[in-house]
Amino acid sequence: MGDLDYDTIEDEEGKSKTRDEILASINNHEQEAKRLEKLMEESKLCRCRQRIPAPVLVVRGRTVARSAALSESLEYAYQTGDLSALSGAGKGKMRQNRTHLDTTWLNVLHVKHICDLMVENIRKIMTLRLSTSENASMEYQNAGFHVSKLPYPGVEAFLNYTNHVKSISFPAPSWKKLDSELRTAVEFPLPDPYNWKQYQTWTLIELTQNYIRYMLHLLRSDPDPKAGILVHCISGWDRTPMFISLLRLLMWAEGEAHQSLNVNQMLYLTCAYDWVLFGHQLGHRLSNRQEIIYFCFYVLQHLLSDEFSLSLGPNAPEVIALQKSKEAAASSSSSSSSSSSTSTTSPTDTNDKVHPLSEDWTPPASPQRSPVKSPSASSLASPRSPK
Numbered sequence: 405m406g407d408l409d410y411d412t413i414e415d416e417e418g419k420s421k422t423r424d425e426i427l428a429s430i431n432n433h434e435q436e437a438k439r440l441e442k443l444m445e446e447s448k449l450c451r452c453r454q455r456i457p458a459p460v461l462v463v464r465g466r467t468v469a470r471s472a473a474l475s476e477s478l479e480y481a482y483q484t485g486d487l488s489a490l491s492g493a494g495k496g497k498m499r500q501n502r503t504h505l506d507t508t509w510l511n512v513l514h515v516k517h518i519c520d521l522m523v524e525n526i527r528k529i530m531t532l533r534l535s536t537s538e539n540a541s542m543e544y545q546n547a548g549f550h551v552s553k554l555p556y557p558g559v560e561a562f563l564n565y566t567n568h569v570k571s572i573s574f575p576a577p578s579w580k581k582l583d584s585e586l587r588t589a590v591e592f593p594l595p596d597p598y599n600w601k602q603y604q605t606w607t608l609i610e611l612t613q614n615y616i617r618y619m620l621h622l623l624r625s626d627p628d629p630k631a632g633i634l635v636h637c638i639s640g641w642d643r644t645p646m647f648i649s650l651l652r653l654l655m656w657a658e659g660e661a662h663q664s665l666n667v668n669q670m671l672y673l674t675c676a677y678d679w680v681l682f683g684h685q686l687g688h689r690l691s692n693r694q695e696i697i698y699f700c701f702y703v704l705q706h707l708l709s710d711e712f713s714l715s716l717g718p719n720a721p722e723v724i725a726l727q728k729s730k731e732a733a734a735s736s737s738s739s740s741s742s743s744s745s746t747s748t749t750s751p752t753d754t755n756d757k758v759h760p761l762s763e764d765w766t767p768p769a770s771p772q773r774s775p776v777k778s779p780s781a782s783s784l785a786s787p788r789s790p791k
Contacts, residue, residue: 450506452535467632472640473535507547516631517622521556521643525584550589559642565695641683646700649678
C-alpha cells in the first residue's frame with residue numbers, strides 16, 4: 405500500500421487543495437461569521453424592541469423577512485445609555501448610523517422591497533417619538549430600497565372578531581390614527597384593475613386580499629432573482645405574523661415551501677414559529693377579545709383564486725399561456741368537439757386549473773415523499789371561540 409498524501413485534501417467539490425489552502429478557507433469563513441455576528445449585534449439597536457430583520461421564508465431564492473419598525477433616539481438612548489442621542493446633533497448622528505447599519509444588514513439578506521404596515525409614519529406618545537417608518541424620509545429610497553406604505557389597522561380592529569363571523573358582517577376598519585396614505589414604489593406600481601385609492605372603504609377581508617396580492621406581485625415581478633421583501637408593523641408581533649403566516653401557508657399549499665410537512669405539522673409550524681416564538685401575546689390578546697389570529701385562518705377561504713398563487717398570478721407565464729390556449733381552443737372548436745373534449749379532460753389538466761388550497765388539489769409527487777392532499781379551507785380557517 406502506497407503512502408497517503410497528507411499535504412493535499414479534496415474539498416466538497418472534489419478539487420484538490422493543500423492543507424494550508426483549506427485552513428485559510430476555514431479561517432476566512434470564521435472571520436465572515438464573526439463579521440456577520442458583529443453586524444447583527446449592532447443592528448439590533450436600529451429596530452424597535454431590538455427586533456432585527458429576520459429571514460423566515462425563502463421562496464424561489466427570494467428571502468421573506470420580518471422585523472419591527474425603526475427605533476427612535478429615545479429607545480436608542482435607553483438601550484445604549486448614550487444620552488447625547490437625545491440632543492439635536494446627536495439625533496442626526498444616531499439616525500445616520502442607524503440607517504447605515506440597517507441597510508447593510510438588509511443587503512446581506514438581499515432584501516429589496518419593504519412593506520410597511522404601520523398606519524402612521526412616526527409612532528408617538530404625547531410628543532415623544534418611539535418608532536418611525538422608512539417612509540418618513542428618503543434615506544432608504546436613496547439607498548436603493550423600494551418602500552411600500554401599506555397601512556393596515558392594529559389589533560383593535562379585531563375586537564370581538566368571532567361575533568362578526570357569526571353575523572357575516574365585516575365593516576370597514578376605523579382609520580382614526582392614519583397619518584400616511586397608501587403608497588408604493590414607482591418601479592412596482594399596484595396591479596390593476598382594483599381602485600387602490602379607495603382602500604379606506606375596504607373591509608378587513610378586502611384589505612388583506614389586496615395586500616397579499618401586492619406582496620406576491622413583488623415576489624414574482626422583480627427581475628432580480630434574489631430580490632426579497634421585508635414585512636413589518638410597529639412591534640412586529642400582531643399584523644406582521646398574520647401576513648407572514650398567510651404567505652407561508654399559501655406557498656406551502658402551492659408546493660413552493662415545506663413540501664415534506666402535512667397539515668398538522670404545517671399548522672403547528674406557523675402557530676408556534678410565526679406567532680408565538682416571535683412574541684405574539686396570544687393569551688393577552690384573547691383575554692381582550694382581540695382575535696387577530698382567528699381572522700388569519702378565517703381569511704384563507706378568501707384567498708383561493710389564481711390571483712393568490714405565485715405561479716398562477718396575473719403576470720405569471722403559466723396564466724398567459726393558459727389564456728392563449730383557451731382562446732385558440734374556443735375559436736377553432738365546434739360545439740360537438742367541445743362536448744367531446746369535456747369528457748376526455750385528463751386528471752393532470754384538471755389539477756393544473758385547481759388552486760392549491762382547494763379540496764380537489766393534490767401537490768405534485770417529490771422524491772422524498774408521496775403526494776399529500778392539501779387541507780380544505782374550512783379545516784384551517786374555522787375560528788374557535790376561546791374558552
